[in-house]
Amino acid sequence: xxxxxxxxxxxxxxxxxxxxxxxxxxxxxxxxxxxxxxxxxxxxxxxxxxxxxxxxxxxxxxxxxxxxxxxxxxxxxxxxxxxxxxxxxxxxxxxxxxxxxxxxxxxxxxxxxxxx
Amino acid sequence: xxxxxxxxxxxxxxxxxxxxxxxxxxxxxxxxxxxxxxxxxxxxxxxxxxxxxxxxxxxxxxxxxxxxxxxxxxxxxxxxxxxxxxxxxxxxxxxxxxxxxxxxxxxxxxxx
Numbered sequence: 001x002x003x004x005x006x007x008x009x010x011x012x013x014x015x016x017x018x019x020x021x022x023x024x025x026x027x028x029x030x031x032x033x034x035x036x037x038x039x040x041x042x043x044x045x046x047x048x049x050x051x052x053x054x055x056x057x058x059x060x061x062x063x064x065x066x067x068x069x070x071x072x073x074x075x076x077x078x079x080x081x082x083x084x085x086x087x088x089x090x091x092x093x094x095x096x097x098x099x100x101x102x103x104x105x106x107x108x109x110x111x112x113x114x115x116x
Numbered sequence: 117x118x119x120x121x122x123x124x125x126x127x128x129x130x131x132x133x134x135x136x137x138x139x140x141x142x143x144x145x146x147x148x149x150x151x152x153x154x155x156x157x158x159x160x161x162x163x164x165x166x167x168x169x170x171x172x173x174x175x176x177x178x179x180x181x182x183x184x185x186x187x188x189x190x191x192x193x194x195x196x197x198x199x200x201x202x203x204x205x206x207x208x209x210x211x212x213x214x215x216x217x218x219x220x221x222x223x224x225x226x227x228x
Binding site: 108 | 150
């Protein structure tokens with residue numbers, strides 16, 4: 001099973017709302033990622049969790065707050081977003097670096113977020 | 117200079133044609149290399165990892181030239197369903213080996 005699932009598929013929120021994006025994988029991967037993708041651009045890395053610990057934060061504004069409750073789940077909490085935060089938010093997972101030097105990442109279908 | 121550079125295209129080819137995509141990367145310490153395919157409004161899907169010896173998967177052949185810092189993808193006998201954006205992706209081994217550097221993608225349209 002090489003599937004990463006994400007919910008919801010679509011989300012529309014106002015600038016004062018609080019919402020959460022969810023991601024799940026059951027491949028036994030120990031690294032999980034959040035990416036942001038704008039139209040006609042490649043994905044941009046936001047956060048990396050390795051063994052449930054935050055290992056990379058690519059200078060993401062604090063209105064985005066990641067959480068990794070366990071090795072299969074990854075959340076992204078959203079609060080006070082701006083219209084320019086509208087994008088496709090992709091979750092990905094991979095084996096940990098120590099076990100796989102190639103570290104292929106597998107992406108979920110994404111959540112398409114619109115901030116009004 | 118961008119870490120990963122690709123010709124954005126678009127490449128418009130007829131069904132059955134052979135098409136080649138090229139990609140260059142700037143960091144000579146890069147450790148692993150991939151081609152991903154992304155359909156419109158969908159997530160990137162891993163097409164192939166690219167190994168030093170080159171590798172083939174059906175109609176798809178990937179090559180790596182470390183000396184020239186160059187990666188290629190060859191698609192033979194193009195199908196309509198090959199129409200997508202092809203992303204060249206490089207892992208430089210920085211950031212504990214987790215961070216991927218994406219090219220901007222090359223757009224392919226296969227026409228009947």
